[in-house]
Amino acid sequence: MTIPLLEFSVIATVRNERESIATFIDSLLMQTFAPAEIIIVDGVSTDGTLDILQGYARDGRITLISQDCNISQGRNLGIAAARHEWIAATDAGCRAEPTWLEQLARTAAGPDTPDVIAGNYAFETHNDFELASVLATDPPDREDSEQARYYPSSRSIAFRRSAWNAVAGYPEWLYAAEDTLYNIRLRELGLRFAFAREARVWWRPRQSLRGLYRQYFNYARGNGRIGLALYGYWSNIKTHGFFAAFALLGMLHPAFLLAAAAVGFSHVHRNLWPQARHAGLCTGRSVMIWKTLWLMEVVRIAGMYGFLAGRADRRKDPVFIREQAAWMGRDSLEVEPTVFGWQARMLIAASLAAAAFLAWQRV
Template identity: 45%
Template sequence: MGYPVLLASIKRMVSEMLKVSLIATVYNEASNIEKLLNSLREQTRRPDEIIIVDGGSQDGTPAIIKNWAETNPDLPLKLIIERGANISRGRNLAIAAASHEIIAATDAGVRLLPIWLEKLLQPFYISPNAVSCGFFRADPTADSAFEIAMGATVLPTARDIKPEKFLPSSRSVAFPRNAWEKIGGYPEWLDYCEDLIFDLGLLKAGYPFVWQPEAEVLFRPRSNLKAFYIQYYRYARGDGKADLFLKRHLLRYVIYLVAAPLIILMARRWKLFWLVLSFVGEGYVFKPHRRLILNEIQGWQKLALLKKIQALLLVPLIRLTGDVAKMIGYPVGVFWRVCKERKKIK
């Protein structure tokens, strides 16, 4: 037996010794839940059990999940339904019902690469207390200039990540169940940004984060500006509720409410104005444009020339929409937090 074959056999034996429960939450995901389930079936290392919590879907999602479980009996799947459960509550319910010590988390609306779970489990070969930080990238609809532009604008690529500072999304992460218990689980009082609070809790408790970029999920970006605005409004509201990223949000207000008006006032001196505007404007969209031009976003290369131009022009509009959504959502979250703290005092 050659060394590569022996090494593969050892890895397979170790992998089989690790028992992992995969959890996910769903709500009205009838249009895409089978995409997630089928990608779980295609894993090179399948989960030992799947636990899905449905927050009260009204579009037939539970029936689709039950039917899939019946036709795939080799993959044990438990469905829990609790109407009104938010994402944090759903994840906590799923983990509480899990049979195994390692918890792998993902979300509806994604497609897992076949090696996702295999790669996500690798840090546990060395340390049972690891937090395995998987990654995600844009999976836009083919020939959609908007979704391709959206992916380039809002989702980082692996080259943008600094592993020592990366906080994983709970659409691609694995951690010990005892870590979840130690920090009190996901924050059920928070409806968005809950995975950031969870990550910060794990960091504070001393669990080592291990960057696993090959543990990758494919995530479809929002398909229109309205859906994107709502998404980023909710994210910013969650930041405000959780008291996250104050400096980042304040900087955004300064740029739009102070710096931008000053640049406009420079319009009287046209040459200087256009020079400053060109410099600032390109800085505003540099990373998304770089991701597109360097073909780092799936689907870009196959776009026709006119659609490529459309995608490039959509980037500043998408960025502006996201910034406006954040500037409106953040103070709403802060107001909610202040009211909550006042009630505690009383």
């Protein structure tokens, strides 16, 4: 099939990626379907990244913008400077497959005449921790789900400039979950999505437990700020609240420890075990079940605390509510659910009070 006669502007944001920036830029320059231009927005890197980018810019291989900005602002700066209708976006820290842009272009010229093309991504893992973190966080059926088509990461996406204009760009007031909100707004406006399964970029997951925790804390904080997945987060908080309550009451009577164990078992069985079991099956190593199980729980705890931080942000700083209402016509994606009935609130309050009383008596 002939490559379509379309011109794509490729834009990307970067900050402090000195170790990987040359690999990233070279992967864009070696595409089988050459981008009409490559625009890199550097958020004022301080580790030598900017010096490397300036070398590429002097040779005319990229257009460089260096300005203090967050990710959304950087993407909007790059898109505003682009000369073409079709925009392909990715992120530094990735490595685009040689056919990445070609696959996006073929999908753009396909019969569905899309406005938005969800690209794909894959993981480059170097050790068991990184592999387990991928198995713990990436759903096994992601490529065959609506998530792949309608919720693309902006590390691999293409869209018409008219689509970007329709939603007034990426939400610059939001640090994390900005591409999720962008996708939701594109879909709300009735724009047409297509999925380019073979348009892949590779990226390496976080390399430490602390990095993984912070990543999912920030994701959840962004979701808390925009009011996304409220029922799931509150249900997770309720489950962990019951577990903590029964565990604390176990200091008064061992029977409560059985209740805590029952809550914990139910949580693992319903929410964690199926994906952890899949990790063992797909790797052929039973140890990956337990590594994945552990990291899934770490990610859930990170999400729980990140979500609460995001909800607190909305209360402390009205800019989140005000800007979201101005950007999309309402100040939250979902209505706050009532997941804590009076029985749950009474139980948790009573257990905390009992534990506090017991601790006071032991002093």
